[in-house]
Amino acid sequence: MVIKAAVPDVSVRIADLTLRAPTLMGSGCYGSGEEYAPFVDLAQIGAVVLKSVTRLPRLGNETPRLVPVAAGLLNAIGLQNPGIDSYLANDVGKFADRPCPVIGSVAGFSVDDYAYVTERLAARDEIAAIELNISCPNVGHEGETFACDPHLAEQATKAARAVTKKPLIVKLSPNVTDIAAIARVVEAAGADALAVINTVRGMSIDVDRQKPRLGNQSGGLSGAAIRPIAVLAVWEVARAVRIPIVGQGGIETARDALEFVLAGASAISIGTGNFTDPRAPIHVADGLREYLAKRGYSSLCDIVGRANPGFLGVS
Amino acid sequence: MSALETSAAVCEAVVCDRRQPASDVVIIGLSAPNIARNARPGQFVMAITQGGERVATALGIYEAQGDRISLMLVVVGPRTRELALLEPGDRLALVGPLGNGFDLGALGEDVALVAGGVGLASLLLPAQQLIARGARVHLYYGARTAEALVDAELFASLGAGVSVATDDGSRGHRGYVTEMMEREWRGHSAIAACGPSPMLRATGAAARTLGVRAALSLEETFACGVGACWGCVVPLARSSAQAPKFPEAARGERREYVHARICKEGPVFWADELQW
Numbered sequence: 001m002v003i004k005a006a007v008p009d010v011s012v013r014i015a016d017l018t019l020r021a022p023t024l025m026g027s028g029c030y031g032s033g034e035e036y037a038p039f040v041d042l043a044q045i046g047a048v049v050l051k052s053v054t055r056l057p058r059l060g061n062e063t064p065r066l067v068p069v070a071a072g073l074l075n076a077i078g079l080q081n082p083g084i085d086s087y088l089a090n091d092v093g094k095f096a097d098r099p100c101p102v103i104g105s106v107a108g109f110s111v112d113d114y115a116y117v118t119e120r121l122a123a124r125d126e127i128a129a130i131e132l133n134i135s136c137p138n139v140g141h142e143g144e145t146f147a148c149d150p151h152l153a154e155q156a157t158k159a160a161r162a163v164t165k166k167p168l169i170v171k172l173s174p175n176v177t178d179i180a181a182i183a184r185v186v187e188a189a190g191a192d193a194l195a196v197i198n199t200v201r202g203m204s205i206d207v208d209r210q211k212p213r214l215g216n217q218s219g220g221l222s223g224a225a226i227r228p229i230a231v232l233a234v235w236e237v238a239r240a241v242r243i244p245i246v247g248q249g250g251i252e253t254a255r256d257a258l259e260f261v262l263a264g265a266s267a268i269s270i271g272t273g274n275f276t277d278p279r280a281p282i283h284v285a286d287g288l289r290e291y292l293a294k295r296g297y298s299s300l301c302d303i304v305g306r307a308n309p310g311f312l313g314v315s
Numbered sequence: 316m317s318a319l320e321t322s323a324a325v326c327e328a329v330v331c332d333r334r335q336p337a338s339d340v341v342i343i344g345l346s347a348p349n350i351a352r353n354a355r356p357g358q359f360v361m362a363i364t365q366g367g368e369r370v371a372t373a374l375g376i377y378e379a380q381g382d383r384i385s386l387m388l389v390v391v392g393p394r395t396r397e398l399a400l401l402e403p404g405d406r407l408a409l410v411g412p413l414g415n416g417f418d419l420g421a422l423g424e425d426v427a428l429v430a431g432g433v434g435l436a437s438l439l440l441p442a443q444q445l446i447a448r449g450a451r452v453h454l455y456y457g458a459r460t461a462e463a464l465v466d467a468e469l470f471a472s473l474g475a476g477v478s479v480a481t482d483d484g485s486r487g488h489r490g491y492v493t494e495m496m497e498r499e500w501r502g503h504s505a506i507a508a509c510g511p512s513p514m515l516r517a518t519g520a521a522a523r524t525l526g527v528r529a530a531l532s533l534e535e536t537f538a539c540g541v542g543a544c545w546g547c548v549v550p551l552a553r554s555s556a557q558a559p560k561f562p563e564a565a566r567g568e569r570r571e572y573v574h575a576r577i578c579k580e581g582p583v584f585w586a587d588e589l590q591w
Binding site for chain 2: 028029030031035036038039051057059060063064065066067068069070071072073075077080082083085086090222223224225250252272273274275276277278279
């Protein structure tokens, strides 16, 4: 008798949304998916998280907006986007034919912004879920304030929760003293999942010109340089909440992704890793299946939090 | 300079030859059939490097013939150092061809090409195609030193006129290539240029003085190279045909320009539409 080994199940559930792969494409790094469609079979990725949209149009920061640094990338784009009115009228309709779920990302500068933009965006059928970007480090202090103050994080989450039943993911900032405390508050405020982490604040200075290199002066650091910071953040959050965690920060390979899963992430997100190699999402998902199969696991769920003795589990 | 249907893909190219015409300039020949067949003049590829900084490296497509392309690079950091060490037989993943490229038809019948350093890489295909259709071409080519002026003879052998400038005067005009072009101006119909930003700005200013249009291929650090991340933008007049559709803000940000992506709407823009 031939026993056919089953392909391990790497699908993920976030509230009532099922993703066929645990690989999300990070907000701001993947456009709307269309930009990468010539290079990647989007049917094989979990979901695309769209670039953040705000109430009003934003031209974004002055250039330079990018500085490659050792093992990473500093960016300060500044939430360039056409604003929710134009976005709904001209862009969202095009997402209907994407072969994977599309998750809207909402940024704001007030609690009311989060409610207003979330309600309008979530009402569209093309949008499978909402990610609340309360942690953009590149728009002055207002952007990240929501992720750095437990009360504001709670208010923004409650405001978004009140206006949609779609899955709500809240993206947390690493630029805080106690990320677990923020995570608890956001869970209690009604989030269905947490994205951990956004970029780490940083700066690079041109010593010849004696000025910061970025137009915005400071920026957000991503890439391999921040992976250990992100893994620890997931580890700490996984000991504080029971909702799924989408781990992110410097993931380029399946082994990178496994660190996050073993720390307690149910899914992972790839951002800068797509810039290093657009094939990364496919390699990561294949590598996860291979790892599970080799060790006899039938599902990715079997190893979530396995390295983390304080992992509360996902309920 | 319209965005055409993409023929871009990821491919595993194989290095087939390598030459080093100057101490820090390397030209790598690669077997990359899809890119070679589909490349338009002025397009680029993203070369996927392994270590160091977490972005691929954008390089103009220098030659494209049959199944072979070549890439010209100057060693400036860890990524270009890694690329410069490639040997025949090595593999290199490439994404491309990307970007809009030059609209050669809009340049007329007597074109000034202006190259600064390895900006030359984006001007060989335009020169070949312009000459093939009967246009006159003159290359104004600047570099730091005589040694860094690579392949000027190749352009001359195609039938292009060539004038060179060096920063140190070791060959040709001593000083800026744009100065030399203005001094030697041959009544050209338009300019196509590629090089560092200061040279391109000077080219735009010269074009205004000379009363012709200049198509500039901009050099910038790209992260994605495919229009996804909005990291490589340049202020572009809202009236430009290349400007992304973008509403005016209700307050605060009412400006006459929009940020266009150099990797997607460009890298080639008309100088008189840039507001940089």
